[in-house]
Amino acid sequence: MAQPVMEWVNVTGDVSIIARESGEVWFHTRGAETGDPFAAPMTGAGGAASTVRLLDGAINLGFAGIEKQLALREPTLAAYVVALIGAYHTSVDTPRNLRRAAARFQELGRPEVAAYLEDRALEETGHDRLALKDLRALGMPGEPLVERYMPEGIKPLCDRFDELCRRDYPIGCIGYSYCLERIAALKQQSDIEKVQALCPQGVDATRFLRSHSCLGSEVTHVEETIAFVASLPANDRISVVQETYRSALVMAEGYNHELLKSDAQIVEELERALGEPLPSLCGAPPAHAGRHDSRAGASVLLS
Numbered sequence: 001m002a003q004p005v006m007e008w009v010n011v012t013g014d015v016s017i018i019a020r021e022s023g024e025v026w027f028h029t030r031g032a033e034t035g036d037p038f039a040a041p042m043t044g045a046g047g048a049a050s051t052v053r054l055l056d057g058a059i060n061l062g063f064a065g066i067e068k069q070l071a072l073r074e075p076t077l078a079a080y081v082v083a084l085i086g087a088y089h090t091s092v093d094t095p096r097n098l099r100r101a102a103a104r105f106q107e108l109g110r111p112e113v114a115a116y117l118e119d120r121a122l123e124e125t126g127h128d129r130l131a132l133k134d135l136r137a138l139g140m141p142g143e144p145l146v147e148r149y150m151p152e153g154i155k156p157l158c159d160r161f162d163e164l165c166r167r168d169y170p171i172g173c174i175g176y177s178y179c180l181e182r183i184a185a186l187k188q189q190s191d192i193e194k195v196q197a198l199c200p201q202g203v204d205a206t207r208f209l210r211s212h213s214c215l216g217s218e219v220t221h222v223e224e225t226i227a228f229v230a231s232l233p234a235n236d237r238i239s240v241v242q243e244t245y246r247s248a249l250v251m252a253e254g255y256n257h258e259l260l261k262s263d264a265q266i267v268e269e270l271e272r273a274l275g276e277p278l279p280s281l282c283g284a285p286p287a288h289a290g291r292h293d294s295r296a297g298a299s300v301l302l303s
Ligand SMILES: [Fe+2]
Pocket: 091, 124, 127, 212
């Protein structure tokens, strides 16, 4: 009789994530005891039910430090503008980067990985345009703003993806993509409605958010990635889960950075980068009006 699937990955120091096909998942801290069955890397086949738990366990572990702050933040329009700029930057080079990684896997004689990455590149094409359209719908100067401003919390994420896709063995780019898409797919209709409520009546500025939420293509992307990762050999699954964890850490640090800013700080930063006053944020007084201390929050709504 076939053994039920059990998968495990050491993600940080002595902490491993262990998952069973039945749905059980737990974190295991390696002790000094001998005979620890999880000390050696797994070598067996994957299964979708256990692989998804490893991947999601990696995200949970990466975000463990800032969960409370995330839950407390309510969206503001200023923060939403920054989130859209961040969404533009995390989308604009995605197809090119994924195609670079695909070409490398073709060279390595892994046509199935190359085909998966080519598909992803196609699916992600044009998403940067959605963010630009949303910015313009809010009366923002789209191109000049994204050309001159990169949210500090987003830059390390973009750099990481770029670096992962340039590696000699770029399997980690799948973990990065999973992390971003999985978090996007958690966004609910109510999250979108909160942002819509901030926008002036009749303004549609949630194209990117809708498509990167539980209502959009992100759900299918996540499902396809889980099935694909589960089909990979054990050493690749280990690398993908480890990179999912590292990307979650980078993302959590970036969020935390942006979450600490007030609306006044955000508007000031944007205006400094742009070199001119911003159009009024849909009724919100600009930074130089000297009031605003509500905390930024909508950056958590986009990835
Ligand atoms: Fe996308």
